[in-house]
Amino acid sequence: MSATRAEPGLGLPSLPARIAEPGEAITMDELRLASRNHAMPLEALRHELTPAGLHYLLIHYDIPEAEPGHWRLRLGGAVDRPVELSLAELRARPRVTHTVTLECAGNGRALLDPRPLSQPWLDGGVGTAEWTGTPLAPLLREAGLDPAAVEVCFTGADHGVERGVEQTYARSLPLAEALREDALLADTMNGAPLPPQHGAPLRLVVPGWYGMAQVKWLTEVTVLTEPFTGFQQVVAYRFKQEAEDPGEPVTRIGPRALMVPPGFPDFMSRVRVCERTAQLLTGRAWSGRPPVTAVEVSTDGGLSWQPAALGPAADTYAWRPWHHPWHPEVPGTYRLMVRASDASGRAQPAGPDWNRQGMGNNGVQVVDVVVR
Numbered sequence: 001m002s003a004t005r006a007e008p009g010l011g012l013p014s015l016p017a018r019i020a021e022p023g024e025a026i027t028m029d030e031l032r033l034a035s036r037n038h039a040m041p042l043e044a045l046r047h048e049l050t051p052a053g054l055h056y057l058l059i060h061y062d063i064p065e066a067e068p069g070h071w072r073l074r075l076g077g078a079v080d081r082p083v084e085l086s087l088a089e090l091r092a093r094p095r096v097t098h099t100v101t102l103e104c105a106g107n108g109r110a111l112l113d114p115r116p117l118s119q120p121w122l123d124g125g126v127g128t129a130e131w132t133g134t135p136l137a138p139l140l141r142e143a144g145l146d147p148a149a150v151e152v153c154f155t156g157a158d159h160g161v162e163r164g165v166e167q168t169y170a171r172s173l174p175l176a177e178a179l180r181e182d183a184l185l186a187d188t189m190n191g192a193p194l195p196p197q198h199g200a201p202l203r204l205v206v207p208g209w210y211g212m213a214q215v216k217w218l219t220e221v222t223v224l225t226e227p228f229t230g231f232q233q234v235v236a237y238r239f240k241q242e243a244e245d246p247g248e249p250v251t252r253i254g255p256r257a258l259m260v261p262p263g264f265p266d267f268m269s270r271v272r273v274c275e276r277t278a279q280l281l282t283g284r285a286w287s288g289r290p291p292v293t294a295v296e297v298s299t300d301g302g303l304s305w306q307p308a309a310l311g312p313a314a315d316t317y318a319w320r321p322w323h324h325p326w327h328p329e330v331p332g333t334y335r336l337m338v339r340a341s342d343a344s345g346r347a348q349p350a351g352p353d354w355n356r357q358g359m360g361n362n363g364v365q366v367v368d369v370v371v372r
Contacts, residue, residue, distance in 0.1 A: 015163045016243035017357050020115040030120045039124025045260045045284050048314055052195050055127030058104050058119060059197065060169055061160030064217045068201045077223035080144025087201050090185060093134040098182055098207060099315035101128040101286040105210035105237055105250045109358030116358035123258060123365055128319050131205045133186035137179045140223070148225040152178035154204050155220040165231050171215055172228035173206060182207050185218065207317035208252050208288035212237045240356045253288030254362040255348055257295045257322065257340035261367050272369040279326045286319035287342035294341045295322040301335035302350065328371040336367040
């Protein structure tokens with residue numbers, strides 16, 4: 001399928017994202033999504049590199065069947081020299097490794113009120129991995145870019161229907177972003193072959209952008225002289241308040257900090273229980289406009305905030321560790337919160353900013369703890 005169009009669908013209109021009715025519980029459709037996709041358990045924040053099986057996962061349609069020996073990447077469009085490359089040919093090119101934190105653009109969606117119906121993320125739609133592959137920019141330059149080129153479109157092998165539109169997943173980047181030296185065609189995750197669920201045999205990794213830009217099961221790279229108008233670009237992944245609002249595109253990850261919940265959990269509610277002893281609160285913080293410059297912790301439900309100590313990031317777009325001592329003096333229920341700010345001056349809001357698709361919501365994390 002061409003990277004520049006979506007199929008017309010099954011005779012259904014392209015419906016707007018649905019908003020839950022007041023008091024509406026999680027739907028069966030959302031449960032089906034949640035059973036296929038998964039969040040990173042927050043205790044995995046202890047790992048600088050998220051093990052592949054714990055890294056967050058979002059699969060729009062099915063995991064495509066891909067045989068590495070027969071797989072090909074086609075690079076074409078507005079270039080002088082279109083090319084088709086095998087996986088072996090790509091692996092023979094110069095290779096680099098970047099440690100990158102990826103976050104789903106819908107992370108936090110299920111915390112909104114009213115709730116946009118889709119993958120019902122709480123706050124674990126994130127993970128950090130070492131991605132190894134060949135840089136994209138040299139391939140584009142070798143192909144001979146048309147002076148009129150404005151975007152580069154990336155098409156995966158995953159195919160399905162979304163809001164009535166049949167399509168193959170495709171997203172574009174501005175040309176300047178595609179030509180960044182850290183944009184990768186990755187075939188390795190944490191030193192091992194890319195797992196099927198994470199895009200094997202090849203995926204795009206563009207540090208700093210939300211997960212929708214990290215096209216998996218990559219088959220086509222198409223240089224465009226006009227902006228891409230596919231479904232995932234102009235309908236999905238938009239900040240909008242009303243269904244008819246064209247909205248603004250989702251791009252870079254907002255600043256966010258998460259903590260490892262202290263103590264141990266109640267099975268159903270996940271409320272934490274810990275002893276009345278000295279605690280060291282720990283976690284990670286990241287932003288698509290690095291570096292994270294500050295993390296603050298509240299142990300009284302946001303009435304007061306204290307600075308946390310920050311550790312170094314493993315790479316420019318990798319999360320930073322933080323820690324903060326806490327010694328609850330009396331038994332009772334405590335509400336712990338954490339927030340981050342970055343070099344661009346952006347800080348996490350007290351609560352999530354509502355939008356119709358539930359995108360980019362980086363309101364502060366809240367962890368309720370019973371101290372006994």
